[in-house]
Amino acid sequence: MHGRVKVKTTAEQQEAKRKEREKKLKIYTAATEKIFEKRKNKEYDEEALKITGEILAVNSDFSTFWNYRKEIFLNMTENKPENEMIEIFKGELQFLESCLRTNPKSYGVWNHRCFIMETMPKPDWKKELELCNLFLEYDERNFHCWDYRRFVVKKANISPEEELEFTTNKICNNFSNFSSWHYRSKLLPLIYPDENSTIGVEENILIKEYETVQNAFFTDPDDQSAWFYHRWLLGRGKIKTGVNCMLIDRTYQMLMINTTQPVMISPSTCEIDVLLNGERVEGTWRTHKQQTDVYSSIWIFKSTEDESWIPMHEDAEVAMAVVGEDWGSSDSVQINSTQTVAWNLTHEEQGLRFRDELSAATTDTLQRELDSIQELYELEPENKWVLLTIVSLMKALNPKQYANDIEIFLSKLITIDSSRINYYWDLRSKCLIENYLEELDFSTRVISLQNQNISCLVHPELFSMVVKIDLSNNKLDSVKGFSCFQCAVDIHVDGNQIKDLEELSFLHGLKLLSIKDNNISSLESLQPLGKTSILKLYLFGNPVVENIDELEVKKIIPSLHNFDGHMM
Amino acid sequence: MGTPIKDVVISDSAPKSLLLDKHADYIAAYGSKKDDYEYIMTEFLRMSGMYWGLTAMDLMSQLERMNKDEVIEFIQQCQHECGGFGASIGHDPHLLYTLSAVQILTLYDSQQSVNIDKIVEYITSLQQDDGSFYGDKWGEVDTRFSFCAVACLALINQLDTINVDKAVQFVLSCMNFDGGFGCRPGSESHSGQIYCCVGMLAIVGRLHLINTDMLGWWLCERQLPSGGLNGRPEKLPDVCYSWWVLSSLKIIGKLHWINKDKLVKFILACQDDETGGFADRPGDMVDPFHTLFGLAGLSLLGDESIKQVNPVFCMPEEVIRRAGIKMDLL
Numbered sequence: 001m002h003g004r005v006k007v008k009t010t011a012e013q014q015e016a017k018r019k020e021r022e023k024k025l026k027i028y029t030a031a032t033e034k035i036f037e038k039r040k041n042k043e044y045d046e047e048a049l050k051i052t053g054e055i056l057a058v059n060s061d062f063s064t065f066w067n068y069r070k071e072i073f074l075n076m077t078e079n080k081p082e083n084e085m086i087e088i089f090k091g092e093l094q095f096l097e098s099c100l101r102t103n104p105k106s107y108g109v110w111n112h113r114c115f116i117m118e119t120m121p122k123p124d125w126k127k128e129l130e131l132c133n134l135f136l137e138y139d140e141r142n143f144h145c146w147d148y149r150r151f152v153v154k155k156a157n158i159s160p161e162e163e164l165e166f167t168t169n170k171i172c173n174n175f176s177n178f179s180s181w182h183y184r185s186k187l188l189p190l191i192y193p194d195e196n197s198t199i200g201v202e203e204n205i206l207i208k209e210y211e212t213v214q215n216a217f218f219t220d221p222d223d224q225s226a227w228f229y230h231r232w233l234l235g236r237g238k239i240k241t242g243v244n245c246m247l248i249d250r251t252y253q254m255l256m257i258n259t260t261q262p263v264m265i266s267p268s269t270c271e272i273d274v275l276l277n278g279e280r281v282e283g284t285w286r287t288h289k290q291q292t293d294v295y296s297s298i299w300i301f302k303s304t305e306d307e308s309w310i311p312m313h314e315d316a317e318v319a320m321a322v323v324g325e326d327w328g329s330s331d332s333v334q335i336n337s338t339q340t341v342a343w344n345l346t347h348e349e350q351g352l353r354f355r356d357e358l359s360a361a362t363t364d365t366l367q368r369e370l371d372s373i374q375e376l377y378e379l380e381p382e383n384k385w386v387l388l389t390i391v392s393l394m395k396a397l398n399p400k401q402y403a404n405d406i407e408i409f410l411s412k413l414i415t416i417d418s419s420r421i422n423y424y425w426d427l428r429s430k431c432l433i434e435n436y437l438e439e440l441d442f443s444t445r446v447i448s449l450q451n452q453n454i455s456c457l458v459h460p461e462l463f464s465m466v467v468k469i470d471l472s473n474n475k476l477d478s479v480k481g482f483s484c485f486q487c488a489v490d491i492h493v494d495g496n497q498i499k500d501l502e503e504l505s506f507l508h509g510l511k512l513l514s515i516k517d518n519n520i521s522s523l524e525s526l527q528p529l530g531k532t533s534i535l536k537l538y539l540f541g542n543p544v545v546e547n548i549d550e551l552e553v554k555k556i557i558p559s560l561h562n563f564d565g566h567m568m
Numbered sequence: 569m570g571t572p573i574k575d576v577v578i579s580d581s582a583p584k585s586l587l588l589d590k591h592a593d594y595i596a597a598y599g600s601k602k603d604d605y606e607y608i609m610t611e612f613l614r615m616s617g618m619y620w621g622l623t624a625m626d627l628m629s630q631l632e633r634m635n636k637d638e639v640i641e642f643i644q645q646c647q648h649e650c651g652g653f654g655a656s657i658g659h660d661p662h663l664l665y666t667l668s669a670v671q672i673l674t675l676y677d678s679q680q681s682v683n684i685d686k687i688v689e690y691i692t693s694l695q696q697d698d699g700s701f702y703g704d705k706w707g708e709v710d711t712r713f714s715f716c717a718v719a720c721l722a723l724i725n726q727l728d729t730i731n732v733d734k735a736v737q738f739v740l741s742c743m744n745f746d747g748g749f750g751c752r753p754g755s756e757s758h759s760g761q762i763y764c765c766v767g768m769l770a771i772v773g774r775l776h777l778i779n780t781d782m783l784g785w786w787l788c789e790r791q792l793p794s795g796g797l798n799g800r801p802e803k804l805p806d807v808c809y810s811w812w813v814l815s816s817l818k819i820i821g822k823l824h825w826i827n828k829d830k831l832v833k834f835i836l837a838c839q840d841d842e843t844g845g846f847a848d849r850p851g852d853m854v855d856p857f858h859t860l861f862g863l864a865g866l867s868l869l870g871d872e873s874i875k876q877v878n879p880v881f882c883m884p885e886e887v888i889r890r891a892g893i894k895m896d897l898l
Binding site: 002003004005006021022024025028029036059061062063064067070107111115141143146147150176178179182183185186199222224225228229231232235261262293294295418419420421422423426430480 | 655708744745746757776788804824825826827848852896
C-alpha cells in the first residue's frame with residue numbers, strides 16, 4: 001500500500017465507511033465467485049469479459065483474472081470471424097487505457113496490453129507509440145511505460161536513431177529526467193558502436209555527449225541525473241582477464257597466481273595445466289580461502305602426486321597454461337637452486353593498472369571539462385555534485401598530479417554531505433592506495449602505508465606476494481581482504497579500529513602480528529590466530545588486554561612465543 | 569530552474585522507539601480478520617502476504633503465535649498439478665507465489681509437506697533459452713523472476729537443475745550505466761530490481777560481476793535528508809525501498825556508505841503507534857508488507873531486539889543457516 005495518508009475519522013464516519021465497504025464486498029465477492037465458476041465451466045463469453053473487467057478495473061493486480069481474459073481472447077479468436085474480433089480487441093485496448101488512467105503503474109495492465117497487441121490481427125503499433133508518448137507526458141519517469149515503449153519500438157521497427165532524438169527532445173524539455181538519460185546510454189552503443197572505446201561508443205560521439213551533459217548540469221547543477229550520466233561517460237573500459245603475478249615458493253611447495261579479474265579454476269569450467277621442467281604435474285587448485293568452485297583472483301596450486309614437487313637445491317622451471325578459456329595463454333617462472341621463492345610479474349608490462357590510457361582528443365575534452373566545472377565550482381562552492389565530478393575528472397586525467405587537489409575536494413565533501421561520509425573516506429582511500437601501488441616496486445615485497453587515514457583496503461589481491469605489510473595508524477575497522485596476504489610474515493596494523501581477526505586464519509606463514517591500540521574486545525576474537533603458526537603478537541592497548549590471562553592466550557594460540565614483548 | 573528535492577518531513581511527534589509488541593499484535597490480528605475488506609481485496613497476493621506476516625513474526629521471535637497447521641494446509645492446497653503455487657486457493661500458479669510458499673515452508677522447516685520434485689519441475693520449465701525466466705506459463709519476463717527461481721531452488725537445495733551460467737548472463741544483460749539493474753534488457757535501474765539481481769548473483773556466487781563502486785554510489789545517493797531512501801533518483805523515500813537499497817548495499821559490502829542513524833530514525837517514524845505496523849512513509853496507512861521491510865531494515869542496521877535477518881532471502885539468518893545455505897557476501 002503506497003502513499004495512502006492515514007486520516008483521522010470519527011466513530012460515525014468509520015461506521016458509515018464500514019457499511020459502505022460491506023456492501024462493496026458483497027458485490028465483489030459475488031462477482032469473483034461467479035468468475036471462478038464460469039472459468040471452471042470453460043465459458044469464454046462476453047459476460048465473462050464484462051465481470052472480470054469490473055473486478056480488474058478496481059483491482060488490476062488480480063493476475064488470475066487477466067489470465068482468464070487471455071484464455072477468453074484465445075478462444076474467441078478461434079471461434080469468431082476476424083472482423084468481429086478486431087472490434088473486440090479494440091474494445092480491450094480501450095478498457096486497458098482506462099485502467100492505465102487510474103493505475104498507470106500496474107504490472108498486470110501493461111503486461112496484458114502486450115499480450116493483446118501480440119495476439120490481435122493487424123495491430124496498430126504507431127498508435128501504441130502515441131499512447132506511450134501520452135503516458136510519458138503524464139509521468140516521464142513511469143518505467144512501466146518506458147518498458148512498454150521499448151516493446152512497441154521493437155515491434156514497429158522504429159530505429160534507435162529516432163528514439164535517440166526522442167530522448168534528446170525529452171531532455172531539452174526537462175534536464176531532470178533520469179529515464180531519458182538512461183535510455184540514451186542504451187541507444188548510443190547501438191547506433192555508434194565501438195568495442196575499443198571505454199563505454200562502447202565512438203569517441204567523437206562521446207565527446208559530443210560531454211557537451212550535452214555539460215549543458216544540463218550548468219542549467220541545473222542540483223539535478224543528479226546529469227551528474228550520474230557524466231560519471232558513466234567517464235567510465236573505464238573492460239579490464240582484460242589475465243595473470244598479474246605468478247609465484248612459486250619452495251617452503252610451502254606451492255604455485256600461486258593472481259589474476260586481473262576473479263576466475264574460477266575447476267575441471268568443469270577452466271583448467272590450468274602446470275608443468276615442472278616440461279612435465280605435467282597433477283594437483284589441485286584452491287583459493288586463498290581454501291575454497292573450490294568459486295570465483296577468486298588468487299589461486300594456489302599444490303601437487304597431489306608429490307608433496308615436495310618443487311625440487312630443493314636445483315634449478316627448475318614451473319610453467320602454466322590455461323586450457324579452454326580466452327584469458328592468459330601461458331606463463332612461467334624460473335627458480336634457481338638457491339632461491340626459496342621466485343616470481344613473474346607480468347602486469348609490469350601492461351601499463352596503467354587503475355585507469356585507461358586516454359587519447360589526445362579525450363584528454364583535451366576532459367581538461368576543458370575540468371576547467372569549466374572548476375568555474376562552476378566558483379559559483380557553487382557547496383554543490384557536492386560539482387565537487388565529486390571534479391574529483392572524478394582529476395582521477396581520470398592524472399590522479400598522481402592532482403593528488404593534493406583530490407584530497408582537498410574530498411575533505412570538503414566529507415564536511416558538506418554528512419549522509420555519505422564513509423563513501424568519500426573510502427574513495428579517498430582508493431585514490432591513495434592506487435597511487436601508491438602504481439609506483440610500488442613489487443619485487444621488494446614490502447608495503448608500507450602508515451598514517452594515511454585509510455578507511456578500507458582496496459585491491460587486496462595485489463598484496464598477495466607481499467611479505468611485510470605495515471598499515472599502522474589508519475582508520476581500518478576490520479581485516480577485510482587480509483586473507484589475500486598469502487606470503488605475509490609480518491603484519492603491522494597498530495592504531496586502527498579493528499574489531500575482528502577473522503580473515504587472518506588463512507595466513508599460514510604469519511609470524512608476527514602487531515595490532516596495538518585497536519578494538520579487539522574478547523579472547524574469542526583471537527581464535528583465527530590459532531590456525532596460524534604465529535610466534536609474536538602485540539595486543540597492547542586493546543580492550544581485551546585489561547584483565548587478560550596469558551595462559552588463556554597461549555591456549556588459543558599454541559604457537560605463540562612472545563606476547564606483548566614477554567617470552568611465553 | 570532548480571530541482572527541489574522530493575522528501576518528507578518527520579514531525580517531532582513521530583515514534584522514536586521500536587514498538588515491537590504493537591507490531592506483533594498488529595500482524596497476529598491481521599491474519600485473523602478474514603472477512604475484513606483489506607484482507608479480501610488483497611487475496612490475489614495472499615501467499616506473499618503470509619510470507620511478509622510470518623517472517624515479521626519470526627523476526628520478532630513470535631512465530632509461535634501463528635497457526636502453523638492452518639498455514640501449511642493452505643499452502644498444500646495452493647500447489648498446482650504443474651508444481652507451482654498460486655497466491656490463494658484456486659488462483660493460478662506463478663513464480664512469485666511459489667517463492668513465497670517455499671519461504672514459508674522453510675521458516676516452518678516443513679518443506680517435506682509439499683511435493684518438492686514438482687516445484688523443481690515447475691521452475692526449470694520456466695527457464696528460457698536466453699537464461700531468463702517466465703513468471704508463469706503466459707510468458708512475462710522480468711529479472712524479479714530470475715531471483716524467484718534461483719532463490720527458490722537454493723532454499724530447496726536444487727540449484728544445479730537450471731542453467732546457472734545462462735541465468736547469470738541474462739541478469740547481466742539487464743545491467744545499466746549506473747551499475748544498477750532493470751526488469752529486462754534496456755529497462756531503467758530500480759532498487760527493487762537491483763535487490764533481485766544482486767541477490768540472484770549472491771546466491772550463485774557471481775558478485776564479482778557487479779561494479780560495486782558505481783552501484784554502491786548510486787545506492788547510497790538514494791538517502792534523502794529525512795534519512796529515508798528512495799527507489800530511484802528524484803522519488804520520495806519509502807520503507808520498502810529502504811530495505812531494498814539497504815540489503816543490496818549489505819550484499820556488496822557497502823552498508824556503511826549511508827547514514828545509519830538517520831535511516832533508523834526514518835524507519836521508526838513510519839510506525840503507527842496506535843495500530844502497530846509500519847507504513848511506507850510517516851503518517852500513511854500501515855500494511856504487513858512495509859511492516860516486514862521496516863523490521864528487516866532495522867535488523868540489518870543492528871537492532872538487537874530483532875533477530876538477525878539474511879539480506880538476500882529476507883528471512884531470519886538462523887533459518888537460512890538451518891537450510892544449509894552458504895553465501896559469500898562482499
